[in-house]
Amino acid sequence: MNEFFPCRAVEHSDGSYAAVTSDFHYFDAYFKNGCGGYDLQSLAKSLAKKHDIKGLKYDCEAGMFCVHLKDLGALKALCERLREISGEQSDYAPANPQKPKIKPRMLDELLLKGFVLRLDEDTQKRFLDGVPLELSPLFENYAAALAGDDEKAQFEALRRINSQAFSQNKRRDCVSALGHPAFLQILFDFLGRNPSDKPHLEALRALEAICMRHLPDLRAAKYFIAALAHKKADFRQVGICGLGTLYEYDLKLIEQLTKDKSAKVANAAARTLKFGFKKKDSSEHYIFPVWMFSGKLVRRCEREIFGR
Known part of the structure; x- marks a missing residue:
């Protein structure tokens, strides 16, 4: 399981981290008319302020949400708050996946x-x-x-x-x-x-x-x-x-x-x-x-x- 869901984590060479996602459908129940990277940025800023998560630096585009942070624990905390809105990773995967019988x-x-x-x-x-x-x-x-x-x-x-x-x-x-x-x-x-x-x-x-x-x-x-x-x-x-x-x-x-x-x-x-x-x-x-x-x-x- 991905502990950064609904994002995925990227580690940079300088020891900092980023959480990124372009799977905007995870937030369809929240954004009734769809969303993009900047919409998620606004949501993340609101969550960070509400839960006192500091040090976030955003690098979003219309087609991608991206946030940088040196504190991995704080990055996980932000993803946890986003996950409260998106739902769990298990919601998006089959309960008992089977391997195809075909190569x-x-x-x-x-x-x-x-x-x-x-x-x-x-x-x-x-x-x-x-x-x-x-x-x-x-x-x-x-x-x-x-x-x-x-x-x-x-x-x-x-x-x-x-x-x-x-x-x-x-x-x-x-x-x-x-x-x-x-x-x-x-x-x-x-x-x-x-x-x-x-x-x-x-x-x-x-x-x-x-x-x-x-x-x-x-x-x-x-x-x-x-x-x-x-x-x-x-x-x-x-x-x-x-x-x-x-x-x-x-x-x-x-x-x-x-x-x-x-x-x-x-x-x-x-x-x-x-x-x-x-x-x-x-x-x-x-x-x-x-x-x-x-x-x-x-x-x-x-x-x-x-x-x-």
């Missing part, structure tokens, strides 16, 4: 061949049989909310899923809940129940964030495509951006929206056509973000799947 080097290959480059049911089954979905207590609560009928609880769960998806990237050491196809299925099942607009839109946003930073699952395409025809511009916009995270999609679906009556939709369509993740032809290799899949593995899987 780590095979995990990405099965994801690529079963969910990302194409949808292959046999490969999907191999992955799901070998890598059980493990949910932390918080994620179990999210899943329960999405299976229930309380719209307010659904929206809050989706808001926090969205926040965590945006504040983290795909883990390289193993498959987290956000990057697990079985967790995406929970979102698909929720969307399949035809929710009302507010949770529906938040679910699409959460799905876009997961596809962009964790697992660009081709099964999400039909939900993004359906959103393109929605009467509300926010839905059309997220549908465009969501498709732009996926390996391949019909460019005509995006092109027709470059003349949308909503300027934000038209602009999103133009940006996605220019910068979105797509393949124009067989000579252009799709490149995933560096944290997601290695280009070498993607090209090998493409050759094995498509013969190119």
Whole structure:
């Protein structure tokens, strides 16, 4: 367990220490509209004043909270106060983690061949049989909310899923809940129940964030495509951006929206056509973000799947 949670400690060469974090989703219950490094700095200053923790020097950015201190005990004391707000580390980890039955080097290959480059049911089954979905207590609560009928609880769960998806990237050491196809299925099942607009839109946003930073699952395409025809511009916009995270999609679906009556939709369509993740032809290799899949593995899987 990390005694500096929700931060992590860094020791400097001069013997001083720093506590840093960019996992802002730990504070979603406190900051209802999300937070960044400067928000946490304001919170930390308030806690330090209230509990008489001295000597703090801040070096925060919008995307990172960082505080320096020479007294390690005082730094731990600040992290303890932050932990009273964020919750314990155990809230964010499965109670009984299990090792995948599949070798780590095979995990990405099965994801690529079963969910990302194409949808292959046999490969999907191999992955799901070998890598059980493990949910932390918080994620179990999210899943329960999405299976229930309380719209307010659904929206809050989706808001926090969205926040965590945006504040983290795909883990390289193993498959987290956000990057697990079985967790995406929970979102698909929720969307399949035809929710009302507010949770529906938040679910699409959460799905876009997961596809962009964790697992660009081709099964999400039909939900993004359906959103393109929605009467509300926010839905059309997220549908465009969501498709732009996926390996391949019909460019005509995006092109027709470059003349949308909503300027934000038209602009999103133009940006996605220019910068979105797509393949124009067989000579252009799709490149995933560096944290997601290695280009070498993607090209090998493409050759094995498509013969190119």
